[in-house]
Amino acid sequence: MKSCGVIVEYNPFHNGHKYHIEQARKKSQADVIVAVMSGNFLQRGEPAVIDKWLRAKEALSNGADLVIELPFAYAVQSADYFTRGGVKILQELKVDSLCFGTDSSKSVDYESFGRFHNENIDRINQKYREIKNNGSNYPQLMTQVYRELYPEWQLDFSSPNHILGMGYAKENAKYDQPMSLYSIQRVGNNYHDTKVSHKKFASATSIREKILSDQLENLEDLVPIKTCQDLELNPLASWENAWPYLKYQLTIQTVEELRNCYQMVEGLEYRLKEAALSSENFNEFIQKVKSKRYTWTRIQRLCTYVLLQVKQEDIEQVWENTCIRVLGFTDEGRNFLKNKKKEIACPMVTNINKKNESYLSLDIRAGLLYTMISKSDDHQDYYRAPIYLKEE
Amino acid sequence: MKSCGVIVEYNPFHNGHKYHIEQARKKSQADVIVAVMSGNFLQRGEPAVIDKWLRAKEALSNGADLVIELPFAYAVQSADYFTRGGVKILQELKVDSLCFGTDSSKSVDYESFGRFHNENIDRINQKYREIKNNGSNYPQLMTQVYRELYPEWQLDFSSPNHILGMGYAKENAKYDQPMSLYSIQRVGNNYHDTKVSHKKFASATSIREKILSDQLENLEDLVPIKTCQDLELNPLASWENAWPYLKYQLTIQTVEELRNCYQMVEGLEYRLKEAALSSENFNEFIQKVKSKRYTWTRIQRLCTYVLLQVKQEDIEQVWENTCIRVLGFTDEGRNFLKNKKKEIACPMVTNINKKNESYLSLDIRAGLLYTMISKSDDHQDYYRAPIYLKEE
Numbered sequence: 001m002k003s004c005g006v007i008v009e010y011n012p013f014h015n016g017h018k019y020h021i022e023q024a025r026k027k028s029q030a031d032v033i034v035a036v037m038s039g040n041f042l043q044r045g046e047p048a049v050i051d052k053w054l055r056a057k058e059a060l061s062n063g064a065d066l067v068i069e070l071p072f073a074y075a076v077q078s079a080d081y082f083t084r085g086g087v088k089i090l091q092e093l094k095v096d097s098l099c100f101g102t103d104s105s106k107s108v109d110y111e112s113f114g115r116f117h118n119e120n121i122d123r124i125n126q127k128y129r130e131i132k133n134n135g136s137n138y139p140q141l142m143t144q145v146y147r148e149l150y151p152e153w154q155l156d157f158s159s160p161n162h163i164l165g166m167g168y169a170k171e172n173a174k175y176d177q178p179m180s181l182y183s184i185q186r187v188g189n190n191y192h193d194t195k196v197s198h199k200k201f202a203s204a205t206s207i208r209e210k211i212l213s214d215q216l217e218n219l220e221d222l223v224p225i226k227t228c229q230d231l232e233l234n235p236l237a238s239w240e241n242a243w244p245y246l247k248y249q250l251t252i253q254t255v256e257e258l259r260n261c262y263q264m265v266e267g268l269e270y271r272l273k274e275a276a277l278s279s280e281n282f283n284e285f286i287q288k289v290k291s292k293r294y295t296w297t298r299i300q301r302l303c304t305y306v307l308l309q310v311k312q313e314d315i316e317q318v319w320e321n322t323c324i325r326v327l328g329f330t331d332e333g334r335n336f337l338k339n340k341k342k343e344i345a346c347p348m349v350t351n352i353n354k355k356n357e358s359y360l361s362l363d364i365r366a367g368l369l370y371t372m373i374s375k376s377d378d379h380q381d382y383y384r385a386p387i388y389l390k391e392e
Numbered sequence: 393m394k395s396c397g398v399i400v401e402y403n404p405f406h407n408g409h410k411y412h413i414e415q416a417r418k419k420s421q422a423d424v425i426v427a428v429m430s431g432n433f434l435q436r437g438e439p440a441v442i443d444k445w446l447r448a449k450e451a452l453s454n455g456a457d458l459v460i461e462l463p464f465a466y467a468v469q470s471a472d473y474f475t476r477g478g479v480k481i482l483q484e485l486k487v488d489s490l491c492f493g494t495d496s497s498k499s500v501d502y503e504s505f506g507r508f509h510n511e512n513i514d515r516i517n518q519k520y521r522e523i524k525n526n527g528s529n530y531p532q533l534m535t536q537v538y539r540e541l542y543p544e545w546q547l548d549f550s551s552p553n554h555i556l557g558m559g560y561a562k563e564n565a566k567y568d569q570p571m572s573l574y575s576i577q578r579v580g581n582n583y584h585d586t587k588v589s590h591k592k593f594a595s596a597t598s599i600r601e602k603i604l605s606d607q608l609e610n611l612e613d614l615v616p617i618k619t620c621q622d623l624e625l626n627p628l629a630s631w632e633n634a635w636p637y638l639k640y641q642l643t644i645q646t647v648e649e650l651r652n653c654y655q656m657v658e659g660l661e662y663r664l665k666e667a668a669l670s671s672e673n674f675n676e677f678i679q680k681v682k683s684k685r686y687t688w689t690r691i692q693r694l695c696t697y698v699l700l701q702v703k704q705e706d707i708e709q710v711w712e713n714t715c716i717r718v719l720g721f722t723d724e725g726r727n728f729l730k731n732k733k734k735e736i737a738c739p740m741v742t743n744i745n746k747k748n749e750s751y752l753s754l755d756i757r758a759g760l761l762y763t764m765i766s767k768s769d770d771h772q773d774y775y776r777a778p779i780y781l782k783e784e
Contacts, residue, residue, distance in 0.1 A: 244764075245640045251760045252701050254753075277760070309644050361646075368643045368669070372636075 001336060004030035005095040005179065007070070007086030007168065009038045011048045011208065012231060013058035014223040016101075016201045020184065021063035024099035027182040032336045034095050035064040036086045037327070038075035039363055040237075040370035040380060041308075043082050045301030047237040047373055049208055051380060053387065054230045056327040060389040061226045066333030067387075068093070069325040072362045073318035076304050078138065079160075083167030088322060090179060091172075092346050097180035098172065104162035106154065110181045113153070114169030123149060137295055139163060161186060212238055237374035239300070243282040245373070246307050250276035262310040263302050268294070272306070308369055314362050323347040323359040328387030352381050393728060396422035397487040397571065399462070399478030399560065401430045403440045403600065404623060405450035406615040408493075408593045412576065413455035416491035419574040424728045426487050427456040428478045429719070430467035431755055432629075432762035432772060433700075435474050437693030439629040439765055441600055443772060445779065446622045448719040452781040453618045458725030459779075460485070461717040464754045465710035468696050470530065471552075475559030480714060482571065483564075484738050489572035490564065496554035498546065502573045505545070506561030515541060529687055531555060553578060604630055629766035631692070635674040637765070638699050642668035654702040655694050660686070664698070700761060706754050715739040715751040720779030744773050 004024045010017055021033055037059065039052045048055065056067040074085020090098060102108070117124065127145045136144070139157035146155040157163050165183055172178045202222045210219060211231055220228050250258070250273050258269035271289055279285035290296045304310075323346055329337065341348070349356045357364065360381065367380025396416045402409055413425055429451065431444045440447065448459040466477020482490060494500070509516065519537045528536070531549035538547040549555050557575055564570045594614045602611060603623055612620050642650070642665050650661035663681055671677035682688045696702075715738055721729065733740070741748045749756065752773065759772025 244636070248637045248640070248761070248764060251764065252699075252757060254701075257701070307644075309646075309649070365644060369640070372640060372643065 001032060001339060002028065002030045002097075003032040003034055003093075003095045003336060004028035004097045004099055004182075005034045005036060005086075005090035005093075006064070006099055007036045007083070007090070007164075008059070009042050009048070009075075009204070010035075010055040010059055011038075011042055011204050012050055012211075012223060012227045013055055013062060014202065014204060014207055014227065016186070016203070017059070018062045018224060019201070020099070020101055021059075023184045024182065025063070027184070028097040028099060028180065030097065032065045032332050033063060034066045034068065034090065034093060034333070034336070035059050036068050036070050036089045039069045039072060040366050041072060041076050041304055043075060043077065043079075044297045045076055045299075045304040046239050047242060047370060049211055049236045049238070050230050050234050051237075051370060051374065051376065051378060052327060053378070053380070053384065054234060057387050057389065058224065058226045058230060060328050060330055060333075060387060062224050064333075065330045066336055067327040067329070069327050069363065071318050071322065071325070071360075072308075072366045073315045074322075076301055078298075078301075079163045079167045083164055084171050085322070087168055087171035087175075087179075089324060091175050091177075092322070092324060092344055094340055094343050095179060097182060098168055099182040099184065100161070100165050100168055101186045102162050102165045102183045103159040103186050104156075104165070105159075108155075108162070108165070108183070110165055110169040110183055111173070111178070113155075113166060114171075114173030114178075114181075116150075116153075117166075117170050118173050120150075135293055137293060137298075211236060235375045237370065239282040239303075241373040241375070242307060242369075243285070245369075246282070246303055247276050247279070247285075249306055249309075258306065260311060261302075262305045262312050262315055264305075268302065272299075272302070308362070308365055310362065318359075318362060321347075321359055323349050323356070325349045325360065325363070326386045328389065330389050331391050334388065350386050352384075393424060393731060394420065394422045394489075395424040395426055395485075395487045395728060396420035396489045396491055396574075397426045397428060397478075397482035397485075398456070398491055399428045399475070399482070399556075400451070401434050401440070401467075401596070402427075402447040402451055403430075403434055403596050404442060404603075404615060404619045405447055405454060406594065406596060406599055406619065408578070408595070409451070410454045410616060411593070412491070412493055413451075415576045416574065417455070419576070420489040420491060420572065422489065424457045424724050425455060426458045426460065426482065426485060426725070426728070427451050428460045428462050428481045431461045431464060432758050433464060433468050433696055435467060435469065435471075436689045437468055437691075437696040438631050439634060439762060441603055441628045441630070442622050442626050443629075443762060443766065443768065443770060444719060445770070445772070445776065446626060449779050449781065450616065450618045450622060452720050452722055452725075452779060454616050456725075457722045458728055459719040459721070461719050461755065463710050463714065463717070463752075464700075464758045465707045466714075468693055470690075470693075471555045471559045475556055476563050477714070479560055479563035479567075479571075481716060483567050484714070484716060484736055486732055486735050487571060489574060490560055491574040491576065492553070492557050492560055493578045494554050494557045494575045495551040495578050496548075496557070497551075500547075500554070500557070500575070502557055502561040502575055503565070503570070505547075505558060506563075506565030506570070506573075508542075508545075509558075509562050510565050512542075527685055529685060529690075603628060627767045629762065631674040631695075633765040633767070634699060634761075635677070637761075638674070638695055639668050639671070639677075641698055641701075650698065652703060653694075654697045654704050654707055656697075660694065664694070700754070700757055702754065710751075710754060713739075713751055715741050715748070717741045717752065717755070718778045720781065722781050723783050726780065742778050744776075 006024055040048055042048055059067050068089055070085050074081055124145055127149055142157045146153055207222055255269045258264055275285050275288040286299055289299050364381045370380055398416055432440055434440055451459050460481055462477050466473055516537055519541055534549045538545055599614055647661045650656055667677050667680040678691055681691050756773045762772055
């Protein structure tokens with residue numbers, strides 16, 4: 001039973017994601033597609049427009065066989081940790097290959113890159129430390145490191161999916177039995193594009209823009225029918241819904257308390273507190289806080305940590321005790337899990353109970369907050385069993 | 393220049409309060425009435441319906457000459473600390489007398505009671521400790537203590553204003569130069585009554601009920617015109633407005649974090665967290681949490697501490713460094729302050745600045761939260777100067 005993994009967010013699931021799964025199956029010749037998906041909060045540090053259960057079902061309805069939740073402690077992170085978590089879970093599940101989209105303008109041999117990077121990690125880290133205080137952000141710094149040390153790779157770290165691809169490659173190369181890597185070129189417009197420019201494919205960013213500005217018409221050209229229905233029938237979450245809670249927390253907590261928050265460094269607590277007091281909405285707030293050094297995404301992630309009162313130890317606890325949280329499966333996915341069960345070393349969670357809740361306390365907290373900001377009544381963790389999408 | 397103090401909340405200022413000031417002036421023959429008033433949060437642990445500045449101005453327009461804010465650390469407290477703070481501030485200001493309303497059914501010599509209580513405090517405390525775990529609340533316990541030890545006093549601790557009166561008396565008797573005490577019988581209905589039963593006098597509780605249920609008509613019979621206007625023109629605050637923030641905080645914080653909150657004792661953190669998760673509004677929440685032992689008021693106060701993330705040290709800091717925060721004055725009040733200035737040992741604050749803000753950090757925090765829950769744009773602390781109500 002051959003398996004191929006995809007590491008995804010599906011915010012929301014669109015035609016490009018469906019194409020990705022089809023290509024993954026084709027390239028890898030896999031019988032089973034395993035999707036490791038962010039939960040209710042995403043890599044960019046924002047709530048998903050619709051919850052993880054709806055998104056998991058969209059994926060299962062469109063080619064995925066098994067959906068596993070990427071824990072908050074890996075998902076709401078920079079590319080390095082996001083990719084580490086995704087690869088770790090696929091490795092725990094003994095998945096054979098990994099397929100990802102890339103937006104690199106050049107063809108890259110990711111497997112070779114991963115090995116090369118790990119072999120030269122000391123020199124790369126040293127160079128990185130030398131230049132890290134020059135005011136650039138992480139992608140800029142890594143581009144500079146490679147340009148100076150290994151110009152032959154002609155690497156750039158500016159395209160988000162390419163960065164993730166390199167992250168997967170680096171993480172994957174650390175394992176004794178690395179997965180085969182398949183990269184596919186993205187079709188349609190780029191990740192950052194907010195305008196829809198292709199008839200059938202559009203970035204999730206541009207689709208979210210459409211949704212949140214209430215332009216739901218023509219959406220059926222860009223997303224599968226299931227996604228369309230979900231978006232029409234469910235309350236949508238956004239940072240603006242969460243803003244009152246963030247403003248409240250930044251107002252009430254002292255700078256000393258804020259400093260205990262994960263990733264609150266370099267006096268950012270003062271900057272955030274001051275901006276919160278003088279801002280009327282989230283957009284205004286972020287505009288005041290972001291800079292070249294502190295990107296929009298980094299600030300959003302930090303705000304998510306504040307909102308959820310995430311501490312360093314909450315994150316480390318998950319890193320040390322990662323578990324496999326099953327969100328849903330098809331018959332194929334179910335068989336896959338059954339077959340692999342004995343080989344999987346880390347805990348597997350299908351239903352949350354007193355015994356396993358401690359593994360998932362951060363995700364549970366995120367789910368409770370998510371229901372508050374999405375104004376949905378649906379339970380996110382307790383009382384939920386995995387989705388079982390039977391073949392008709 | 394003779395002065396008389398009143399310790400008040402004015403939530404909102406009504407005809408009974410006006411009568412109280414008139415009687416205070418008459419009985420004490422004072423030239424100046426000094427009102428020590430709770431700020432934006434009140435003794436019962438709830439936000440004031442309108443902010444402290446509006447309420448201070450109502451008082452100045454209706455007979456008070458000077459309004460001083462009773463700091464949060466004294467105001468949002470049981471009667472013992474509330475009265476301690478009020479008396480302390482009046483003593484700091486060298487006020488000659490104190491006048492308070494009482495709802496005791498019997499005539500009480502408060503000055504004698506205060507001295508007697510302090511002289512026998514060890515025996516009273518010992519008795520209190522003996523019985524304190526019998527499940528009764530504080531007023532019930534104190535009634536029992538006196539009934540068993542000193543039945544001749546025939547004291548009961550069930551009428552709220554009488555309890556405050558005894559508190560003032562006890563605190564006042566501790567000072568070398570105690571103030572003269574004047575008690576006046578309340579006119580109209582009782583504190584706890586929620587129905588208006590008298591034509592011109594009604595309890596603040598019954599008036600608040602009217603306001604918050606939008607029955608503003610006939611209010612002009614019960615409150616001065618200034619109060620009427622304030623209530624009509626300003627956004628009103630209530631616990632229901634604050635409920636989303638409380639629910640959020642109780643949801644997100646771990647029980648360990650909640651345990652750091654001031655007055656979070658005896659496992660109440662579990663009780664509060666559980667009730668918050670399953671409640672849709674504040675009323676439903678309180679109904680689930682309150683009990684014979686944990687009264688509505690005590691729970692409300694605790695919730696205010698949670699909402700403001702109050703720690704033991706925040707409270708102690710204010711107790712150790714109490715300052716005189718001037719909210720407003722008439723010409724008489726202004727002269728009084730000028731004359732007393734040299735005698736006043738503790739810091740006096742008229743405008744908040746970098747030098748004095750540390751004395752008031754808890755009140756400032758309370759003010760910031762208050763603007764969020766009252767949805768008012770008015771600054772509460774920074775950028776505010778005392779009200780000066782000139783004689784026309």
